[in-house]
Amino acid sequence: MSGEALRELTSETLADQAYEALRSAIVSGELASGETITERGLAERLSVSPTPVREALRRLEQDRLVVRRGPRLVQVVDFDDEIAAEVRLAEGALRAVAARLAAKHATPAQLAELERLLDAGDAELARLQAEAADPAELTSRDVAPILDITRRFHVRLNAACGNPVIIRILSLVDTFRLASLNGRLVEELGAAGNRAALERYHHHRVVFDAVAAGDGVGAERLMRVHDDRDELEPG
Secondary structure, eight states: OOOOOOOOOSSSSSHHHHHHHHHHHHHHSSSTTTOOOHHHHHHHHHHSSSHHHHHHHHHHTTTTSSSEEEEEEEOOOOHHHHHHHHHHHHHHHHHHHHHHHHHHOOOHHHHHHHHHHHHHHHHHHHHOOOHSGGGGGOOOHHHHHHHHHHHHHHHHHHHHTOOOHHHHOOOOOOOHHHHHHHTHHHHHHHEEEEEEEEHHHHHHHHHHHHHTTOOHHHHHHHHHHHHHOOOOOOO
């Protein structure tokens, strides 16, 4: 494990912040798939006592993101391709249900936030198209802002479903998926994948229109189609 310090924690809710910091580190790959870690080592990197780290690790165990290997020793789960495929199946089904429920439960404020994200995506897409005459010239770094916007769109859409169980499960699924994609996304997208990611972006607006119109059946169907076309998009 590298010695770089993770983000230092200052809030009174140190266990919650430790959980979020460690979860983010697993997603980003800073804590790598299969890596063995100690409570004390993590506490030092977070600049806190072992107690909040211990509580955070208990929650990560419940999430199946780490496994206990000893009294003070845990290991990040191995995000192999089989796990990623199983998670993808669960995610597609749940996101479709979440879209159907969002068409019924989304508040005006939530719909406005979703539309603001899509407007930001439209602006980013227009910028890319203006700067790159040939889409083949785009790099994964170029399309990263679009991918980030679409991931945030899905997170907000999931939240709009109003079902705490589905929101919780999708949050965990998102963590598993992003962790398994870490380190592979840039390698696998390539020029063709970059073009496809931009082409898929437009489908988010179609899903949103169905949700905003209160068309739950249509939103669910469109989300299923979207996920079938969306194997590499991180969100």
